[in-house]
Amino acid sequence: xxxxxxxxxxxxxxxxxxxxxxxxxxxxxxxxxxxxxxxxxxxxxxxxxxxxxxxxxxxxxxxxxxxxxxxxxxxxxxxxxxxxxxxxxxxxxxxxxxxxxxxxxxxxxxxxxxxxxxxxxxxxxxxxxxxxxxxxxxxxxxxxxxxxxxxxxxxxxxxxxxxxxxxx
Numbered sequence: 001x002x003x004x005x006x007x008x009x010x011x012x013x014x015x016x017x018x019x020x021x022x023x024x025x026x027x028x029x030x031x032x033x034x035x036x037x038x039x040x041x042x043x044x045x046x047x048x049x050x051x052x053x054x055x056x057x058x059x060x061x062x063x064x065x066x067x068x069x070x071x072x073x074x075x076x077x078x079x080x081x082x083x084x085x086x087x088x089x090x091x092x093x094x095x096x097x098x099x100x101x102x103x104x105x106x107x108x109x110x111x112x113x114x115x116x117x118x119x120x121x122x123x124x125x126x127x128x129x130x131x132x133x134x135x136x137x138x139x140x141x142x143x144x145x146x147x148x149x150x151x152x153x154x155x156x157x158x159x160x161x162x163x164x165x166x167x168x
Contacts, residue, residue, distance in 0.1 A: 001059065001070055004161035006118045007134045008074060009037055009054060015105035016052065023101070025051045049150060050094070052102065053077045057156065061163065067132070068163040074136075076102060079145075079152025091151045099141060099153065106139040106157055115161055132162040 016023065017033035025034045025048055027041060034051045047053065057073035078098050082091030112135035116127045142154040 001072065001161075001163070001167070003115050003117050003130060003164075003167060004070060004134045004159060005037075005056060005072065005074075007113060007116045007161075008136065008159045009035070010116070010118070011113050011134075012052075012054070012074075012105055015108055016101055019101050019104050020097075023050060047077070047079060047152075050080050050098070051078065052098070069160060070163050071158055071160045074157045074159050075154060076139075076156070077152065077154045078102070079147060079150045081150045088149055091149075095144065095151050095153060099155075102155055103139055106136065111136055115164075130164060132164055134159060134161040136160065 013033050013035045016035055020034075023034035024031050025036065026032075027036060036048070036051060036053055038053050038055045053076065055075045055077065057075045059070065059072045062069045062071070078095075080091050080094040080098060082088035082094045112133045115130040115132050115134045117130055118127045121127065137158040137160075139155050139157050142156075145152050145154075
């Protein structure tokens with residue numbers, strides 16, 4: 001499952017960075033595209049505005065057939081306070097822009113990619129292609145939520161892959 005999660009995150013981050021290269025975030029002193037995987041980051045006392053936060057939800061495994069198929073819910077939360085120039089009065093437009101970016105990233109064809117193994121990166125090795133693919137469905141947007149001076153939303157995408165032999 002971890003390889004499928006990592007692969008989908010890399011695709012999502014790359015597509016979002018191409019759609020809006022100005023949406024960046026500074027985490028641990030490093031500027032990078034405005035996407036974070038919550039399980040991989042230090043615990044923050046607050047949510048970063050104007051950043052897509054990826055969390056993994058429910059998982060199901062269909063074990064009939066030659067290879068098990070894993071389906072995972074990718075939950076993407078995001079919020080914005082709008083711009084200082086407009087005193088936050090444009091936060092609805094800013095949220096709509098983030099909705100559009102996420103929709104474009106998920107809907108860009110193809111809706112699949114080769115599953116990659118990123119575990120070697122820690123030892124300075126390149127990511128390696130695996131024998132199967134990762135694919136995903138359409139994005140589903142939750143209702144808009146008002147949080148003090150911010151407006152936000154949670155969206156979800158079902159991400160699927162075959163579970164290869166030896167995979168965790």
